[in-house]
Amino acid sequence: MAVLGKAHGSHERLRATGAHEHAREDDDQTGGAADDARHGSGHYNSDASSQGLHVEPGWRTDLAISIARLTLGYGDHIVVAGFSLEVRPGEAVALRGPNGAGKSTLLRCVAGLHVPREGTVTVAGSPVDERAAGFRRAVVAMLDDVAWYPSLTVREHVDLVQMLNQPLADSWWDPPDLLELLALDTVADDSPVRLSSGQRQRLTLAMAFARPSRVLLLDEPERHLDTAGRQIVIDLLRTYLDRNGAALIATHDPDLAEACRAVEVTASKRPREAG
Template sequence: MQPQLVVAEISKQYGSFLALAPVSFGLNAGEIALLSGPNGSGKTTLLSCLSGLIRPSTGSVSVAGYDSYHAEVEFRRRLAFVPDVPRFYVELTAWEHLRFIAMAHNVIRDFDARAENILRKLDLWEARDLFPHHYSRGMRLKLGLALALIRPFDVLLLDEPTSALDQQGIQYLLEELHRASNQGASILVSTHDPALFGDVESRRLLIRQGVFEAL
């Protein structure tokens, strides 16, 4: 079976500095992988390359057979990425962000009920009409997760998703990871949170000084 996420010899170099040595791996449908490593080891660089946020120096990434640069529109439609510091449109409220993403992915049907459920679970319902720049760091991270969860995806990339979450937010995230996995999504989570390793059935991946290995 062809993996749903295929990473082939991805690397990133800045001048003479090798931030990420060539990496190759795949994730099957329904598989969750947890990526760990010290600060500065290359976790965020790897996820940024996989998501298309930065262009790798070598290699390729594909989702369900769609290459990140040769089939960019379909690739991005099938992949969701929540960085450790999500960025938002300054002109849109939290609710407007959710509606915009739902419309962009053609999942506007039953939007109000789905969006309300997500925001209530993340304790953002009462703040839905605020602009994200009025949110705390934890609230902004929750909104980033909400924007991923309101839309369909085949692959989900999360960079330190529990770094600013309260216990309620962490519990909801774990429930959603299980749900998405059971529905066939491939999930890669970069984390320093050791609790996740006990709560989520997953592969273990490690990166040190830009060098990647599977445990």
């Protein structure tokens, strides 16, 4: 069971029982829904094989993300310099900092979508490679706006994700449960193009959590959400971590950051542990 406090209104750190409190601070993914749906179908769990979940041969189960002395930039502009961080299974880390500090670029690098100038990034001990099938099964990234299929309903979008990511563990979320948790059950038969911005954000979250994964990368998941919606994100992350997943999140939401281990990111400077 997760040691997370009350299900509602608690800002105790999101972490699973036995997760290591570890910090070492040297311190546009856009496409069709079907392509997005294929990203991720593993489950980050030291006992994953006993649950019928995919485990890549040789992958570590004690370390989800390792970032060492990372420098990122665009052209002549350095965005992040000398950033180091480790995220372990059962742990959520929130990247804090002003706009332009490099939080989104950092997430894109971990997702394999941005090549670093210096330093290394590994997931489960293996180099980041967005082209590798194992990496794509293990990592789910919610970074940019999703391109919807206007001919598919809300329900069919979530169903499609799981159809493309078989087999699933028995304990993973069912699409109807996710739709209810995210208050989308009443619009399940509508097209996403008819939804409000907040409902579309909830659908994007439903699709992210529908994919079994070992590592979850979220860029401002609180965007367009009201207070109730932001609490739902925390509750979903709580369950995800209890299943021994790991999450790296860029956020401006103080409640979400307080529920995680928060790390401040300052452009071209070494990051520091927040709080």
